[in-house]
Amino acid sequence: MNAEPADQIRLLDVQALDVRLSQLAHKRKSLPEHAELDSLTKDLAQLRDLLIAAQTEESDTAREQTKAEQDVDQVRQRAVRDQQRLDSGAVSSPRDLENLQRELVSLAKRQGDLEDVVLEVMERRESAAERVTELTERVSSVQAKTDDATSRRDAATAELDAEAASVTKEREVVSGSVPADLIALYEKIRAKQAGVGAAKLYQRRCMGCQIELDMAEINEIKAAARDKVVRHENCGRILVRTADSGI
Template structure:
């Protein structure tokens, strides 16, 4: 393949722009905010799970407290009715009086036991409420950090995307001035060779593979026409001659 020396040198400009685009893409992918957001999001998910569990516990203890208080009320009302019967003098049989007094005593003990249950449930509910409040604050704090990191990531991404768009337009202009067949070969090699399809020959060294040409290769390069599109014998990239090639 043949191409004017100026076209071959422009190919190095295309290569430089492609490398810049690759660097921008790598920076975009490697923004520290990505890892920060991932870590914070994992923490947030765990805290939300804990919050759901604590909220469920608080709800369960609230129902348990209501049930225990209702049990106390039922015993208290029954005891009040029995006491009213006792005080009214309606019960005159000694046996019935004794039975009624035993029941009032039993109900008093039952009420005391149930009130202890209510207190124990209230303590557990208060503890659950405190836990819910604590986790709610922690979720809000971590969410704020996620929002901040997301905003920083989006700003950095926007800046990189803007620069990439500018470089892409410049690449289109420069690539448009390179012969189509030469550009096609370059693009093919760039895919095959890890993003570098053309390399400068600098001081007898290929800047693609960083290997110095041997004397035979140097003589072949010297003998080649300036229009000949050369390939590095080692890495097979397009080898572009410049004033600094050391020939």
């Protein structure tokens, strides 16, 4: 393939722009906010699970407390009724009186036991409520950090995207001035060679693979016409000759 030396040199400009686009894409993908957000997202999910569990426990103990208080109230009401019967004198049979008094003692013990249950449930409910408060605050704190990291990531991404758009537009202009067949060859090689399809020949060294050419290849390039598109035997990239190529 042949191409004017100026067109070959413009190919280096296209390559430089492609390298910049690759750098921008890598930088966008490697923004520290991505890892930060991954960590925060995991923490937030875990905290929300813990919060749901704590809220469930608080709700369960609230129902348990209500049930226990209702049990106490039922026993208390029965004790009040029995005491009223005893005080009214309506029960005259010694045996019935003895049974009623025994029941009052039993109810008093039962009420005491149930009140202990209420206190124990209240303590667990209070502990669960404190846990809910603590976790709610932690969720809010991590959410705030997540929002901040998201904002920083979006700002950095927007800046990189804007630069990439500008570089892409510049590449379109520069590549449009290079013959289509030369660009096609460049693109084919670039796809196979880690994004580098053309390299400068500098001081007898290929700047694509950083290997110095041997004398046989140097002599072959020296003998080639200036408009001939030459390629490095080692890496296959297009070698662009310039004033400082050393040949």
